[in-house]
Amino acid sequence: MPEQSPPIGISKEDWAATPLAVRALVQELLQRLARVEERLNQTSRNSSKPPSSDPPSAKPRPAKTPSGRKSGGHPGHEGYSRKLKPESEVDQIIDVRPESCGQCGTLLLGNDSDPERHQVTEVPPARVRIVEYQLHTLECRACGHLTRAKLPDGIPHGSFGPRLQSMVALLSGVYRVSRRNVQQLMADAFGVELSLGVISKMEGRIAEVLAKPHQAALRAVRRAEVVHSDETSWREANKPAWLWTGVTRKVSAFLIRPSRGSDVARELIGEDFAGMHVSDRWSGYDWIDIDQRQVCWAHLIRDFRKIADSGGLAEWIGESLERKADELFGYWHRVRDGTMKRSTFRRHAWRIRRRMRSLLETGAGCSSWRAPSLCRGILELEPAMWTFVTHENVEPTNNAAERALRPAVIWRKTSLGTQSARGSRFVERLLTCVACLRQQGRNVLDYLTSANDSALRGMPIPAFVR
Numbered sequence: 001m002p003e004q005s006p007p008i009g010i011s012k013e014d015w016a017a018t019p020l021a022v023r024a025l026v027q028e029l030l031q032r033l034a035r036v037e038e039r040l041n042q043t044s045r046n047s048s049k050p051p052s053s054d055p056p057s058a059k060p061r062p063a064k065t066p067s068g069r070k071s072g073g074h075p076g077h078e079g080y081s082r083k084l085k086p087e088s089e090v091d092q093i094i095d096v097r098p099e100s101c102g103q104c105g106t107l108l109l110g111n112d113s114d115p116e117r118h119q120v121t122e123v124p125p126a127r128v129r130i131v132e133y134q135l136h137t138l139e140c141r142a143c144g145h146l147t148r149a150k151l152p153d154g155i156p157h158g159s160f161g162p163r164l165q166s167m168v169a170l171l172s173g174v175y176r177v178s179r180r181n182v183q184q185l186m187a188d189a190f191g192v193e194l195s196l197g198v199i200s201k202m203e204g205r206i207a208e209v210l211a212k213p214h215q216a217a218l219r220a221v222r223r224a225e226v227v228h229s230d231e232t233s234w235r236e237a238n239k240p241a242w243l244w245t246g247v248t249r250k251v252s253a254f255l256i257r258p259s260r261g262s263d264v265a266r267e268l269i270g271e272d273f274a275g276m277h278v279s280d281r282w283s284g285y286d287w288i289d290i291d292q293r294q295v296c297w298a299h300l301i302r303d304f305r306k307i308a309d310s311g312g313l314a315e316w317i318g319e320s321l322e323r324k325a326d327e328l329f330g331y332w333h334r335v336r337d338g339t340m341k342r343s344t345f346r347r348h349a350w351r352i353r354r355r356m357r358s359l360l361e362t363g364a365g366c367s368s369w370r371a372p373s374l375c376r377g378i379l380e381l382e383p384a385m386w387t388f389v390t391h392e393n394v395e396p397t398n399n400a401a402e403r404a405l406r407p408a409v410i411w412r413k414t415s416l417g418t419q420s421a422r423g424s425r426f427v428e429r430l431l432t433c434v435a436c437l438r439q440q441g442r443n444v445l446d447y448l449t450s451a452n453d454s455a456l457r458g459m460p461i462p463a464f465v466r
Contacts (some may be wrong), residue, residue: 031369033293118343128164128190154457160202162452163445164192166200169206173430174407176414188320202428206448209428209455213464217253217432220465223271224248226393229285230269230401231260232409234418236424243408243428244268246398251465252435254408256424264286276394279401281381293384296398300385301325303378307371316370317363321356328352331397337368344391349389357382404435438463 018026087093095115098108133155137148151157156165168186171177177185186192221227227246234241234256244255246268257264262284269277269316278294279285287295304325308318331348334340360382363375378385388396408431418424437444451461 015261017433027381084119090119110165116220126190128192154453155275156456158201160192160198162456163449164204165202166445166448166452168194168202169426169430169448172199172203173206173411173426174434174444176407176411178414203337204422206452207426208421209430209448209451209461210433212427212461213434213451214253215431215435215466216463217251218255218268220251221246221248221253221268222273224251224275226276226278226395227269227273228395228398228401228404229265230398230405231264231282231284232405234408234412234424236421237419238417241417241424243412245401245404245408245431247435249402250436250439252404252439253403253433254428254435256418256428260284274385276391278395278398280398281377288383291387293381294387294391294394294396295381295384297325297329297385297396300378303374307368307374308370310368312368313366314363314368317359317366317371317375320359324352324356324359329396346389349386353386407431407434432466440466 028069097111100107101234133151135149135151137146139146156162159327168182171182171185172179176321179196182199183194183196186194225248227248229244229246231242231244234243236256236258239258241256241258242264244257244264253268255268257267260282265284265294266287273288273292276294277285277288277292278296280296280299301322304318304321306318308315308322311317328349331340331345335342335345357379360375360379363371364379366372366375388394408427411427418427436443437447447462447464454461
């Protein structure tokens with residue numbers, strides 16, 4: 001067993017005279033102290049913590065170079081103004097004519113061939129439409145049997161129609177209005193009295209309606225050429241759970257499961273996934289072939305800062321990695337805006353890759369407590385850092401999945417998760433519905449109403465993806 005170096009402040013002679021049990025205890029306590037200090041030193045620059053959580057002692061982010069231009073619009077800037085609706089979409093046109101000359105007072109007659117147009121948009125007083133179905137019971141003249149009429153097709157057996165149910169689900173599930181506030185809003189705006197239990201039942205109804213379209217969205221994710229995926233913590237019935245998402249160009253799908261393991265990743269993107277996968281370095285994705293993976297550079301850059309914060313040689317290594325990442329993305333942005341050919345970018349990228357790999361190998365052997373393990377972990381997936389260089393449809397960051405999770409994170413913070421499996425199905429299916437429809441520029445309320453109406457009529461539920 002190699003001789004352990006004495007802790008700082010203890011001479012080699014004193015350390016050699018220290019019993020082995022005491023040495024082991026000291027080393028363990030020093031490691032625990034290092035882990036505590038690392039947690040205390042976490043900021044938004046070296047971890048996933050938000051900038052709002054940074055302590056006053058945290059180093060500020062590097063300031064952007066000021067452009068020297070004043071804020072606001074500048075000469076030549078095309079301003080924005082609301083476009084007028086065409087007359088065919090206007091409900092009422094009122095002609096306003098001056099009665100007399102503004103200078104001499106003479107009576108004015110005639111029409112202006114090109115009058116100035118001014119439009120005012122207003123929401124009319126809302127009033128729900130109540131339809132009563134009187135089900136008659138008639139006696140048969142031949143046998144005396146009493147037969148009661150049935151509700152027509154498409155009419156719910158409950159007291160509320162498909163559009164009202166969809167609106168309630170939209171308010172609570174998309175706009176994150178609490179059930180009590182949904183209850184109050186429906187009473188104030190529409191005069192509809194709802195109990196909290198009825199609102200919960202409406203959510204369950206929508207979850208049932210969206211079950212098949214949700215499965216279709218999952219199948220579309222599994223067939224996609226490129227999938228971004230990520231996961232965030234959740235709570236179900238006051239127990240830990242995880243909300244997962246898989247995002248493609250046209251489809252986004254969500255799952256809530258009690259595990260963060262690879263089994264859920266396989267369920268999300270498919271056991272036989274054949275496309276390209278973009279994610280962080282979470283071990284739950286290690287079953288995917290490394291040639292199909294792109295690890296997120298935003299996470300890598302935070303790890304580079306974490307390496308630099310370790311001090312000593314690791315500080316130089318981490319800062320050198322950060323500079324190389326800045327250089328790489330300077331070229332990447334030129335590729336994105338069309339000022340650099342991809343072939344030229346590849347040559348620069350391979351040169352930067354060789355240098356970064358050398359730095360990571362050096363870091364893997366340095367004496368810092370945290371930096372070596374970080375460098376070794378990055379080196380294990382080093383080929384997956386560069387997939388975006390050779391595959392044009394692959395992005396270097398996992399921003400698409402992280403953006404998709406933000407509404408869910410806000411939902412979790414305001415609702416503290418879900419209280420049952422039924423509630424989790426409502427969340428994952430409605431999040432999937434809304435994300436898919438917005439990716440395609442479709443109206444969410446119109447879709448939910450149509451899907452709910454189709455279910456009432458026994459017709460196939462329309463898919464999220466056309």
